[in-house]
Amino acid sequence: MRSLLPILSVVAAIVAIWYAGAVWMNSQWTLDQAARAGQSLSLREVVADTMVQERPKLPAPHQVAAELWQTTVEKTVTSKRSLVYHGWITLSATLLGFAIGTGLGIVLAIGIVLNRAMDMSVMPWAIASQTVPILAIAPMIIVVLNSVGVTGLLPKAVISAYLSFFPVVVGMVSGLRSPDAMQMDLMRTWNASRAQVFWRLRLPASLPYLFTSLKVGVAASLVGAIVGELPTGAVAGLGARLLAGSYYGQTVQIWSALIGAAILAALMVGAIGLVQRTTLRRLGMDR
Incomplete structure (x- = not known):
């Protein structure tokens, strides 16, 4: 377990930086859409929207994980979408x-x-x-x-x-x-x-x-x-x-x-x- 702790710490740091980068890079599109609609969004709403965009500049880790699951486990190995x-x-x-x-x-x-x-x-x-x-x-x-x-x-x-x-x-x-x-x-x-x-x-x-x-x-x-x-x-x-x-x-x-x-x-x-x-x-x- 002790040998895994440094590895898990590095992975956790990478994931945290990745999420922060996704929020930073994807927030501009969210703010632009809100401005066009004449809406004012809170920080929580902006963060939530950056996590679920269909075509984000930088996908969040959970979006990539979901895509990997869908294209490996849920698709047959002979499918061209696999x-x-x-x-x-x-x-x-x-x-x-x-x-x-x-x-x-x-x-x-x-x-x-x-x-x-x-x-x-x-x-x-x-x-x-x-x-x-x-x-x-x-x-x-x-x-x-x-x-x-x-x-x-x-x-x-x-x-x-x-x-x-x-x-x-x-x-x-x-x-x-x-x-x-x-x-x-x-x-x-x-x-x-x-x-x-x-x-x-x-x-x-x-x-x-x-x-x-x-x-x-x-x-x-x-x-x-x-x-x-x-x-x-x-x-x-x-x-x-x-x-x-x-x-x-x-x-x-x-x-x-x-x-x-x-x-x-x-x-x-x-x-x-x-x-x-x-x-x-x-x-x-x-x-």
Whole structure:
């Protein structure tokens, strides 16, 4: 219970600030409507009205919670009004892109550590690739792939992979280089081959770094999948929900999609954390 108290305190503070912001941002519309009608409203009436507006500038937390409940529990998962349905569409692209980005990142990291030429050539390009804004490159990727007949899930997965591979490269390179000079000298004393040094020292030492980078990478991969849905005018996915909400001024729908994406990211990061604890515990690296 004591460990939950700080978390609950932070959540309560966020909710309180959120409600205050909703009252502040939505009150102007209420006051304008009252002025047109020649009415004078008390502070209590203004606050009450800001909590129930259909298209508020900033929805109140209970409005977002109600929208989440309606679009997850009260709708069948196959309904196109279900947030679970849209979340699954985005999750599919996220997982595919994350798998591609992770595989590419691990391969590049191994090459960078074991080959000086790759270290001098590939690593600067990997860093430079992240300076290009994803909002600029996403439409280019989609247009190029569409021109060669690649549509559907893969273009979004490519954008996800673009965002997720870099944290894996950086984390894996740091992990593979983490053994100190004494450990490397000990392996040489045992006359270990280069492959034995990699499999028995470098790779196990890199696992904590790898799992940490995977947590960052999977969140970035989700962002990439959502961004990949925006320029295509997608009709399914969390990005499509954001687009539809912005087109029709449905701010509650926008916020529910954002909160849904945050929950999805938290679940994926939590799953990686569970695998991390299980793996490291079996290797004797975590207690």
